[in-house]
Amino acid sequence: MQVYHGTVAEAGDALRSGRDAFVGRCADDFRRRRGELPGDAELRSWRNSWPVLVDALVRAGLGDLALLLEYELPRSSERIDALVVGARPDGGLTGVVVELKQWDQVTAADSAEAETRGERRGHPCLQAAGYVSHLEQWLADEVLRLEFRGAAVLHNADDRSTALLSDAVRGRVGSGDVAVLGRRELAEPDPHALAELLRCGDLAPPAGSRLAEFLELRPQPSAKLLGELDTVLRQQSRFRLIGAQQEAQRLVWKAATDVTAKRKRVIAVSGGPGTGKTVIAMRLVVDLSRRQSEPKTEARFLTPSGTLLAQLKRAVKHVPGANGMFGHPKSHPPVTAVVPVVDEAQRLAREDWQLERLMTCAPVSVFMLDERQVILPDEGYRVAELREHARRVGAEFHHVELTSQFRCGGSLAYLNWLDRLLSPDKTPERWTESDYDFDIARDPDDLDAWIRHKNAHGFTARIAAGYCWTWTEVDATQPLVDDVVIDWTDRNGERRTWRRPWNAHVEHKDRAGAVTAPGRKFWATDPGGQDQVGCVYTCQGLEYDHGGVLMGPDLVRRGDEWVAQPKESRDDRVNGLTAEQYLPLALNIYWVLASRAMFGCRLYSTDPETQAFLMELRR
Template sequence: MSEQFPTPGPAADGPGGSSRFGRAQSPAVMEPAKAVACVAAGRVGDIAALLEEEAFFSRCAARYRAARFGAPGAAEERSWRNSWPPLFAALVRAGLKDLQVYLEYGTPGGGRRLDALLVGVGPGGKLVLVVVELKQWQTCRILDEQRVMRSDGLVTAHPVHQVAAYRSFFQHWRPKGAPGLEVRGVVVLHNATADEGAVLAAGAGGDVGIPVVTGQELSGPSDGLAGLLCCGDLAAPEAGQVAAFEDIRWQPSSRLLDHVGADLTGSRAFALVGDQQDAFVRIRQAAAGHLPTGDKGAAPDGGGEGAVITVSGGPGSGKTALAVRLLGYLMRRHPKAAPRFITPSGTLRAHLLDAVRGHLAARELFPAAGALRGTARQTGALVIDEAQRLKRSRTHGLPADLADVLEQVPLAVIFLDERQIIRPDEGTTVEEIRTAAHRLGRTHHHLELTGSFRCSGSAAYTAWVDALLYGTPTPWTGHTGYDLALADDPFQLQDWIEHATEQGYTARTSAGFCWPWTRTRTRGATTLPLDITIDVPAGPATPARTWRAAWNAATALTHPHDGRPLAPHSQLWASHTGGHQQIGCIYTAQGLEYHHAGVIIGPDLTWKNGHWTAHPQHSRDKDLRHLTPDQYLPYALNTYRVLLTRGTHTTRIHTTDPDTHHLLQTLIRKS
């Protein structure tokens, strides 16, 4: 069962506007509070009875969509039918039919969805939560304490540590004043034997305190079954206690905010210099005027009408470093504002989550882009990076979710680069945001980052790229220390990337989306389809050849025997082991950087008769192929601008078009 989803919105009422979920004669099967996102809630015994009705699963699917989890796939619904009945049969046999249960319980930040959550009352009267992770597996291979390989070849998180992360969420996100909670967890392998479960439990390492219960044990004697499920000492919660639990508005604790904020603030990767520091000071002043300070929520220093701050800058100007550093500051200085960081770039979000993976509950601080509207209702300070990637409204232009942010969030800091708009359904401008903010009575400030902290600090190189693509191409003098050269063919480019990787540098090749991309998800696969093919004509000392390469992988590729990484997931292609052996695209390179950058300019953009010409028929992006050449041209130019500015020290360019290659030969001295 998947774990990531857009943040849930308010739950929809049942059929006919009823406030109950399920049968009218089952008063214990209730709609949860509006803020609770799940597919079913009620007493264990009542839900168990509903499992016999086919309509129940249809209603669960409807609530799945209403909770904004997306659309449940066939595999998801099949897992419900396979996993829920054995779990509930065991709970009823164990005498736990009066506990409260939530199925597919969603956490507010968009990072978790729990298979089942039980709520009971412990001996001291404290509420006890039991997180239940359901697995249909029988056997798996233990790769290490954190990872296992299923029998179908999929490498996934160890279920025990998966539950530990859920437990961490409840422990670190309980706000002050909320009812006291004890959190437990259990992994249920309802198709496995006791011996198979013991292997998985032993592979978790150490005493994590989360047992593994198998189908063999679920069908065994009822005596002691409640204890196996971590519920042996629990009593049924009263209606008021259930309501108190559902009324909790989960917020990160000050301790979690402080730890993650300190990590982000202290990271060398997010150090600020020059106009980044100036912008940071001005944003801090605005925050003091519009947000409460400290744990006790002291009043803002200034007016409270709300502020919108836009920060623009070109590639390497430090927008993301400033955005992340700002989040860390807001966490520590203004925790009551519940600061959040959102980016429409799934690749950038994946890297941020990777950076804070040591804090199991921290991913909720980085909601998915689909959570923007829901997050706007929950936070007082929102940082949005790569805002130009937000989807535009078909009727109003300005992204609808962004309009909600401008209206509701006391402090919104929006980072964007208008020359990184790469699709016709994306894009917002500083002027559009300014106009909307003023219409809503919000204060608007605009800051511009003009420095360059990529490309060896070479503003001259980024200026050269802009002149090449948008102005009059000029020769590259190379006097600034940045290393730029041409690669005569892709074999030469590949050899350069391999050599740089062997020397310990991060080196990646990216290309225009001009070749098909097969989204293979084959379990246990050890190779990727070589979708990219470039014919290289014969040279003075070489025969005609065809270069073949694979795009970045749709899912992480691991060795089927030992789980050794072979290719990272596309979102982590730029930084994880093996990424140099695949070719990245605009969607996996934007917002990131690496030491050495190889760039392949494909046949969708060529230099003809003294100007750039676009060829949308060569694009493999279905949302761009229908455009006219004039419509496609700005997106092609912006795409290659992004790809050409990823390298911190070096860039090598290869182009498939002879005329374009000749242009670059006249501009770039031979290395």
Template sequence: MSDRARTEMANDRHTIPAQTTPPEQAPAGGVACAAAGSVGEIAALVGSPAFIARCVERYRASGFGNPDEGEVRSWRASWPPLFEALMRAGLSDLRVYLEYGTPGGGRRLDALLVGSAPGGGLTLVVVELKQWQTCRILDGGRVMRSDGVVTTHPVYQVAAYRSFFRYWRPEGAPRLELRAVVVLHDASAEQGAALGSAAPAFDDIPVLTAGDLTAPPAALARLLRCDDAGAVGRDQVAAFEGIRWAPSAGLLDHVGAVLAGKPAFALVGDQQDAFNRIRDKAAQSLRHAAAPPAAEPGSGGIPPGRGAVITVQGGPGSGKSALAVRLLSHFMREHPDASPRFITPSGTLRSHLLDATADHPGARELFPSASSLRSTASRARAIVIDEAQRMARSGGRMAPELAAVLDRVPLVVVFLDERQVIRPNEGVSVAEIDAYARATGRRHHSLALTGSFRCRGSKAYTDWVEDLLYGRPVPWTGQAGYDLGVCTDPFGLQEGVERATAAGDTARITAGFCWKWTPTRQSARTLPLDIRITSTPLAGGPRVWQAAWNASTALTTADGEPLAPASQLWASHSGGHQQVGCVYTAQGLEYHHSAVIIGPDLAWRDNRWTAHPAESHDARLRDLAPDEYLPLALNIYRVLLTRGTHTTRIHATDPETHHHLTTLINPNSLHTDHQAG
């Protein structure tokens, strides 16, 4: 990944969290932010507690969630010096937006200045504010703050924000002169110079420090990149706030080509047939529904008969996600006017898509978070939804966000697996979607993917897993060359994963959520060994295996070297093999060698599976009754057991369950204790 690309993956407070307020309750004008007005107006209020309270309310109403005390504290610390500098520089007539949220996207800008450009159009200056006094510069566009937290270099960060306006400006919008500046109001000139010199690719983005903010007015205006920006009138403000941001054709074509070229998204077997069928139905639907959906909820959905809903169901390894991504790629290149978007409730899958397209600035907004489905539905005419079964139900009905999309978007392609529901409040069925489509006059087409393209194409293995969990367990005899085995203890699992990793393969250990998970701070230099499993070998005393769950955030050593990837990239980024994942970080992904620990929450007793929710450490599940927990536990382990493309090794902590698995897996085939590669 290039240094520029790393700015797209910044994991900091500027990523918009789950939306808690419907977009229709956003402030008038459609601009999501904490405050908006002229520099002079806000400068007169910025120190007032009442103003901060109003910003908190508007922040919530914009769908950003509830700002924590640290966020509000940063406003109190950083806004006054910024506005003092703007006023001294004679910039009181510029328009300013605080905590500006990119429409439909996942970014928040500390401040956005808008002025009239000398040659017509508008000048936009993106401002990144930091309270840092010192930091240590690492490689790859990263810095380590004085508190030990490793984060994106602020120049790279603000450059990524600026790129949104460059790549999402639609035809007919005002001409935009795009600029950016970093303001470290507590830092020294030496620190600012070091940061600036560490980002030579962005030498047009100055890093201002405390001394710079005391420069004479004319010089200060130049440093702030606003010396030629003039006052904006009401018509210019309305024109800016009325821009319907949309990705450029070049961006869509580039990202579509990138996705199409990724080996992980290649199509084979019935995937290609399904792709052709969906492609043809999509073209028909988009032709018949040429008009975009209404812009505001309640103003009417698409007319009956003018839209299509396509459901695609398939089991683990059937290629749902690969097909979903290839469809998005196709829509981007062949139907750019449909403003195609890809949405998944799986944060892990979304993170991997962002990682795959990170080399092109502006790609992030093509993959909005699931919490923004309603607002996305007001702009997009083609939406691909993957892992739809993970969407939360409401009042016993399908997710209201999904219903809103079905109401308003002409083309909706929904991928789901009804047996991958892993929480009690989740789930949607093809039958439900069909009934809803019929009731609203939509055409519904249903397809199924029946192949298996994971597990070395071994449908025999996926069928064996289905029988093991939901039917009558049968012996495994090594069909189709898939490598399945059991390990007497977790040490054998770990040895196999380390051996496979050393050989250049991807290998991961996953487990049921049966041990506490301690969230890690970015400044942590070690991971808590939350998982402890005691085993008693045939010879010798008990052995205790200890391991760490995947880290909640990317961690580095004191020297800035990677220690652990962020949880959502645990399955693919280096170092992940040293931590244990769970269903939330493994679902939707795959790796060569899979090692699975079946915890005490699921046990084999009296020729049937029994559930023990009290053994779970998942707060959403542990208080369920056993009969409520059982189907979810079976679904969870079904996910974990079907991640490996070449090998699966299993260890069950319950002795009777482990014995049951041992008797099923033919000891004369590929099973050898302590062997996982």
């Protein structure tokens, strides 16, 4: 996608005849393609920066080169400010990535950031180099022989500012190769010298047919990208397959690569927490994409969980172009050669068109799910439903069930006990001694002390709760609000109050720049998260060493059965549900919360009758 595609000269004519009209047409095209209008700040940057860049390109004698404005990177929602495309003397095509900045002064810079007007921003050379690397990893063609370069254009900046930026990345691979142009460079009177500064000195107008081939080129991950991802998977222990996971991987691989299959195939992989679904999904994405087969296929990791997606992208952030291997199911285009591997599939919205599109867009589609983790009324498909949808679209169906699990200390005893506890019809049992550290906390202070002790000894320990307290959203400049408030009577008969904020929506820092509260997608893993309370949406799909669970009044024990109280939930997505409709969801929510911890868990209920019931189950 791009909001403008034409020659540099045509863009120059349009801007001279009416800058606002040209920007308006581009904004309309942006809205048609993305379903939203660009923001006011973005529109201002278009009005201020495009005319300066286009004027410089025209004065450099580059009017016949192709210009793409707001060019969307393949397999990414990121956009390049401008991409100038021309033909090299050897016949190959070159794209020059242009990062535009309106900064008028830079007061400090290092290889990652620059300070402008007292604000720390990403170094423009690092941004441009990242875009160049992404294009190199996703666009390759033996005929077009593509090459990419980078330039950072700061049309308001003085020589001191551009020198600071250049010096900060000098000699660094990638960012050190990006040209930096300020006011003086853009005013260069010699056309050839200006073209050289813009990294376009050797480029000629591209043939229309070759430019069309470039625009229609299907993105594919390069061998280098897949090799680097493979290295990450092999080096990081959380991505390694062991024991029964390897056998499950073999079965999934066999079903996914069955060359004798006459129809499309749908593979459902089900398993509880810690059975390796995410690890297998990651391995499949890399291995299927590396597989040499005809027709050539690749795979993409999809998940409806924004928290899991952010965590995985960060795990491979040093691999250029890796973001293109991940996405949300709704953003996945129906590309016939791309195998969708959907993790956390139990969180898919119950939209049959979306599910059937995933099943029919490629020869194979893979769904990793845990039926016990369906937590909303409008989400989640069971294995039987996947089977029925596969039959409906005429696809073969395979089901692989994972049993060996590696979370909760590998303790099936704990998960079996938890399953009986959080069941609408099974009889809970007393907790017996196990290799898993489980107990019922006496009160919130007891729970909090246990969590802080674990964190102090180098473990990752978190407290999560049912969504039973109002959540006050604040920005990064405001202090977090202690929304989670629990009153109780201690053993001496005194009334006590425990208070904590929910996890932050955005990252919070102190005046020295140290993170005091990570953003919600990283609450479960990053330092500072132990000081806030998480919820099911910020921990589902993740794990930590030790976990405390606050059971709110939305799920209480009355006699020998669980009773759901949906009116006690502050989650708008369960509004209007009856107690009977909410009960299985509430049981699943606390199942998720109580199965995140690797080595130990503590439960505490704010409801006195439920707390007394839990205390009776202690060993």
